Amino acid sequence: MNKSIFFKLLASYIGLVIVAITIIGSMQVYLVENYLIKSKEQEMVVRGQELSNMVMPYLMSNLNPRPVILNVNRADRILGTEVWVIDRYGKVITASADHLYCEGNTLEAMDLTQLQSGKASIKSGQSEYFQEAVIRVVTPVIHDNEFIGGVILYSPVRGVNDTSKNMSKIYVGAALLGILISVFIGIIFSRQITKPIKRVCEITRNIADGKFDERVEIHSKDELGVLALSINHMSKQLSELDSMRRNFVANVSHELRSPLTSIQGYIDALLQGKGKDKQEEKNYLQIVQKETHRLSRLVNDLLEISRFDSQTALFNMDEFPLRSIIDRAMKSLRLQTAAKDLIITTNLTSDLPLCYGDEDRIEQVIYNLLDNAIRYSSDRGEILISAIPYDDDILVEITDFGQGIPSKDIPFIWDRFYRVDKARSRNEGGTGLGLAIVKEIIDLHGGKVMVESTPGEGSTFGFTLKQSGG
Numbered sequence: 271m272n273k274s275i276f277f278k279l280l281a282s283y284i285g286l287v288i289v290a291i292t293i294i295g296s297m298q299v300y301l302v303e304n305y306l307i308k309s310k311e312q313e314m315v316v317r318g319q320e321l322s323n324m325v326m327p328y329l330m331s332n333l334n335p336r337p338v339i340l341n342v343n344r345a346d347r348i349l350g351t352e353v354w355v356i357d358r359y360g361k362v363i364t365a366s367a368d369h370l371y372c373e374g375n376t377l378e379a380m381d382l383t384q385l386q387s388g389k390a391s392i393k394s395g396q397s398e399y400f401q402e403a404v405i406r407v408v409t410p411v412i413h414d415n416e417f418i419g420g421v422i423l424y425s426p427v428r429g430v431n432d433t434s435k436n437m438s439k440i441y442v443g444a445a446l447l448g449i450l451i452s453v454f455i456g457i458i459f460s461r462q463i464t465k466p467i468k469r470v471c472e473i474t475r476n477i478a479d480g481k482f483d484e485r486v487e488i489h490s491k492d493e494l495g496v497l498a499l500s501i502n503h504m505s506k507q508l509s510e511l512d513s514m515r516r517n518f519v520a521n522v523s524h525e526l527r528s529p530l531t532s533i534q535g536y537i538d539a540l541l542q543g544k545g546k547d548k549q550e551e552k553n554y555l556q557i558v559q560k561e562t563h564r565l566s567r568l569v570n571d572l573l574e575i576s577r578f579d580s581q582t583a584l585f586n587m588d589e590f591p592l593r594s595i596i597d598r599a600m601k602s603l604r605l606q607t608a609a610k611d612l613i614i615t616t617n618l619t620s621d622l623p624l625c626y627g628d629e630d631r632i633e634q635v636i637y638n639l640l641d642n643a644i645r646y647s648s649d650r651g652e653i654l655i656s657a658i659p660y661d662d663d664i665l666v667e668i669t670d671f672g673q674g675i676p677s678k679d680i681p682f683i684w685d686r687f688y689r690v691d692k693a694r695s696r697n698e699g700g701t702g703l704g705l706a707i708v709k710e711i712i713d714l715h716g717g718k719v720m721v722e723s724t725p726g727e728g729s730t731f732g733f734t735l736k737q738s739g740g
């Protein structure tokens with residue numbers, strides 16, 4: 271890929287240079303040729319004027335002006351200029367050339383009319399007589415306002431062409447040199463652009479292979495610099511995701527191991543008849559039962575979390591009254607509530623609007639928060655559940671007066687498997703996933719979770735939820 275970008279850049283760069291050189295070159299040749307022809311014509315007009323003054327006496331006295339022509343034209347002939355003289359009828363009476371078969375030729379009527387009006391005629395083009403391209407200037411000889419003849423100068427365009435040909439040769443040489451230099455500059459330039467692209471490719475390949483600590487070292491402020499920044503950002507994110515994944519697997523294995531070890535231990539003891547009596551065997555079995563419950567809760571929570579991760583969790587969005595799901599959650603937890611002799615007070619605004627969301631999932635949120643409040647309350651404590659309208663949302667808060675959470679732990683409380691007191695949570699049958707699931711569900715509903723807590727005084731957990739139609 272890098273090779274083709276390199277050659278594409280190089281080719282377009284050199285192509286551009288060639289096109290520019292060609293256009294400028296042909297324009298130059300055209301302009302110079304034009305200029306050369308114009309100045310030659312100008313020169314010939316002056317010369318024709320001189321000659322016409324010189325032949326005037328001859329024409330007036332009907333003498334052949336050949337000697338003048340030959341004499342004066344010697345210098346011009348070296349440059350290839352021919353001079354003819356015509357009479358008042360346009361008939362050629364003499365010429366500078368030795369061959370005189372041009373004599374008797376007549377000028378076309380149109381040219382003659384122009385000459386009679388006293389104006390010189392200038393023409394250039396292919397001449398049949400000379401068999402090449404020539405410039406022809408005819409100057410009238412006027413005496414006493416009367417047209418008595420003319421001088422015709424012929425000069426081949428060849429001279430002009432030679433000059434411009436020489437110039438073109440020099441130009442082509444210069445152009446080739448220019449192209450050569452531009453190839454060198456182009457190679458350096460293209461390499462400079464493709465080198466960082468190549469580097470980016472290499473590094474993204476390494477990142478794909480799992481080397482997340484690789485960084486692209488491009489600090490330019492152009493698009494490549496921006497690309498480098500995004501790749502570095504991606505690499506950092508991937509690295510975080512990767513370590514999260516590793517941690518998660520490690521945590522899961524750890525969480526699974528302790529109940530399994532304990533189950534294994536008690537079953538071994540039972541099989542080896544280590545229980546002193548029926549009562550102790552029953553105790554063992556009760557522990558095994560408790561641990562299997564914990565395992566099954568853990569696996570359920572993990573399944574739920576993985577559904578959120580793989581984004582396969584389907585939400586049944588609808589409107590529902592909050593009151594009914596609070597009641598359901600309280601009912602599910604009434605054994606635990608009774609065991610600790612707790613009092614739960616609900617305080618819902620009487621005109622509380624309906625909520626909008628997945629009813630079962632929101633029930634799970636309330637269940638998890640209430641479960642924590644019960645779990646981390648001391649006996650005979652109190653728990654408050656309140657819900658009030660809050661802008662377009664509904665704010666639900668669950669307050670307990672239990673042990674609270676140290677402020678250093680608060681930022682991590684929503685992380686998977688994070689527990690302030692691991693041993694206590696495990697003992698109580700917690701999985702450390704409850705709050706992570708709460709946050710996941712509320713995030714997917716577009717709401718916010720919050721917590722306030724003072725160690726020794728209690729905690730308030732809250733979340734917002736959309737009002738129906740809000």
Ligand SMILES: Nc1ncnc2c1ncn2[C@@H]1O[C@H](COP(=O)(O)OP(=O)(O)O)[C@@H](O)[C@H]1O
Nearest residue numbers: 642643646674689690695700701702703704705
């Ligand atoms: N109401 C609360 N009072 C005190 N600590 C709490 C409360 N709710 C949660 N926590 C702390 O947050 C941790 C994570 O809670 P959670 O994710 O529900 O896991 P689990 O309850 O299974 O331990 C708990 O272990 C506990 O340390």
Ligand SMILES: [Mg+2]
Nearest residue numbers: 642700704705
């Ligand atoms: Mg919990």
